[in-house]
Amino acid sequence: MEHRVQIDSGYLEGVPGVHNNVTVFKGIPYAAPPVGALRWRPPQPPAAWEGVRPADRFGPICPQFIPEPGSFYHEEFYVEEQEQSEDCLYLNVWSAAASSDERRPVMVWFHGGGLVEGSGSLPSFDGESLALCGVVVVTVNYRLSVLGFLAHPELTAESEHGSSGNYGLLDQTEALRWVQRNIVAFGGDPGNVTIFGQSAGCFSVYSKLASPLAKGLFHKAICQSIFLGPISTLAEVEAKGAQFAQQRGAASIAELRAQSAEQLMSDPELYRNALGLLPVALDGWVHEEDPLTMLLESRHHPVPLLMGATANEMTTLVTGGCTLESFQSMAHRQFGEEAEVFLSLYPAVNDEEATEAYRNYMSDRFMASKLVWAEAQQRSGDVNCYLYYFTRKPPGRNEAYYGAFHSADLYYVFHTLHSTDRPWEREDCRLAEAMTTYWTRFAAKGAPAAEGWPHWSAFNAADVRVMELGDEIREIPLPHAARLAFYARGILNKEPLKFDLE
Incomplete structure (x- = not known):
């Protein structure tokens, strides 16, 4: 794979993998930084750049509380410290294609972590071995916890879709749109995309199978370790979001947006538990219907x-x-x-x-x-x-x-x-x-x-x-x-x- 490619926002310079025929492109912005006025809004297009952008470092991951040092999952997966920032909408690509003409199958990975932690750049998600098997691999960071799934009546009112919450799911869908526009440059086939994920990443796949926004953006799906159940109503998650704002001393969304990510996270237990076990909303836009109902009636996307x-x-x-x-x-x-x-x-x-x-x-x-x-x-x-x-x-x-x-x-x-x-x-x-x-x-x-x-x-x-x-x-x-x-x-x-x- 050539180390230099052109995508719709500019030129990228990747780096060799451990195997010389694999090229890795790290930290590619697929959406604008969701900060300031863009916090708790759908992802927006990334800014274009001039010249060649180095793609030699993973992008920051969404702010989160990683497992305690010495705990089981910290020892298993969090073996390297990762930079955290609200500016976190980056993805990574591994390809062993000799040229952009190859049209290899594409696998897009959504990481787990309960929608409150994790990233696409954990060492265990290195895509090189999969790429050597003939696919192009994409791993995605998306917004998590309060930054990714806060619903609130004010947010619903300001949305043209009458929706709030589910921003992390919208990020994932935006990443799939990016794949459709750009993966050919890496030797991938936009007509043969498999989404895969484990745990909360598996829920993310499940969500895409039921979301009208994801229709046509993928063609196969792999789901590892998920349990099924009905999702919350918008009113239920709005109530949790309003309670969180009150606990943070914010009388409005404007005041909550004015708080830094560090301020939002100042109470770890509050931040972790503010939105419940599964803060995904039946919002009428990302999810027009309960995914479980659609699945049981065989009305999910047939892949x-x-x-x-x-x-x-x-x-x-x-x-x-x-x-x-x-x-x-x-x-x-x-x-x-x-x-x-x-x-x-x-x-x-x-x-x-x-x-x-x-x-x-x-x-x-x-x-x-x-x-x-x-x-x-x-x-x-x-x-x-x-x-x-x-x-x-x-x-x-x-x-x-x-x-x-x-x-x-x-x-x-x-x-x-x-x-x-x-x-x-x-x-x-x-x-x-x-x-x-x-x-x-x-x-x-x-x-x-x-x-x-x-x-x-x-x-x-x-x-x-x-x-x-x-x-x-x-x-x-x-x-x-x-x-x-x-x-x-x-x-x-x-x-x-x-x-x-x-």
């Missing part, structure tokens, strides 16, 4: 899907234990007449078993969501879906306890085992090679068919099988089928996920 979950999603997300009494009480409170069915599926006779059963129950929501989604996809009759179940326990750091934890699959998808300090084994290298190959083949062709690797069948509701990605790579019957079927009923009834044991 091929590759989806799955890890076996032990909640070992890192639910800390501490629970008592047998609290677990059984929760079962009766949430499931009523079906409580005994639930307890037979998640048996426990002491506190230790109750803790494990509770984590299994919470983890099952992720895979049950994929089962519901795959069935809806099959009902649409147009495109295929491929399911996986990740079971590999990354070696080191109490692997027996954490198991195949939430986010464990990321090192393997990007083949970035080197990005974290673990005693990796030969099996890990083989699994990373398999997953990188499957993911890029899916991006290229819409099916994860890869020579030399086990066959991966499309989802069939009459005989559900999934690809196990673990110590062995093989198709298996749906794991924990009875548990997942029980959980799927709740998703179909649009019951919100409850973490509270009380």
Whole structure:
């Protein structure tokens, strides 16, 4: 790939990757800095520049509180300090194309982090290995937390669309528009774009599948580790935003805009929790309808899907234990007449078993969501879906306890085992090679068919099988089928996920 390319805002000079045939373009502005009067407004076009802009450094990431040093996820992913700034709307491109004429498949990554933390430039998201498999990789920073998802009656009133919140989702859509306009310069094909993400990044993919604003901007989707549920109403998120403004001592949005990002973040707990677990609004613009309703009625954008979950999603997300009494009480409170069915599926006779059963129950929501989604996809009759179940326990750091934890699959998808300090084994290298190959083949062709690797069948509701990605790579019957079927009923009834044991 030539190191110098021209995009619609000017010339860029990239840098060589570790492999000389890969070129990396870092810190490309895809929208204007969302600061001052542009805070809490839809992304605007970036300014053009004269001359050649160096693309040799990652752009700043959205202001956030990273995990505490020594904590599990800090040790896993935040191994390098990153500059933070409200001026954060940058993306990065990896390409091994020899010229702009190649039209390689494109993979656009939306990072996770609960919509409150993370970035597209974490070392684990280095796109070089994927690029070497024949795709052009794009990773995206977007606005987070209060800066990305604050809704407020004043913001709704000033919007020509009668909408507020969802600015982070608008950023992602703007990045996809940038891809459509510019990816040819990097040897990519704007007619063959796959969006992929994990956790909150997976929710971002889910959002795009239901948003009218994203229609036609992508052609395939990969969703890793998400649970489904209805999103909030605009009134609900506006109320949370108004409460945050009041707690910040701001009588108006103008006063809140006058506060610096540092001032907004002066109370860490308030900033982290101001908008709730999922601050995405049914705003009538980004989301005209509840995405879950659209999905269940097979009215989401019909593109091929590759989806799955890890076996032990909640070992890192639910800390501490629970008592047998609290677990059984929760079962009766949430499931009523079906409580005994639930307890037979998640048996426990002491506190230790109750803790494990509770984590299994919470983890099952992720895979049950994929089962519901795959069935809806099959009902649409147009495109295929491929399911996986990740079971590999990354070696080191109490692997027996954490198991195949939430986010464990990321090192393997990007083949970035080197990005974290673990005693990796030969099996890990083989699994990373398999997953990188499957993911890029899916991006290229819409099916994860890869020579030399086990066959991966499309989802069939009459005989559900999934690809196990673990110590062995093989198709298996749906794991924990009875548990997942029980959980799927709740998703179909649009019951919100409850973490509270009380």
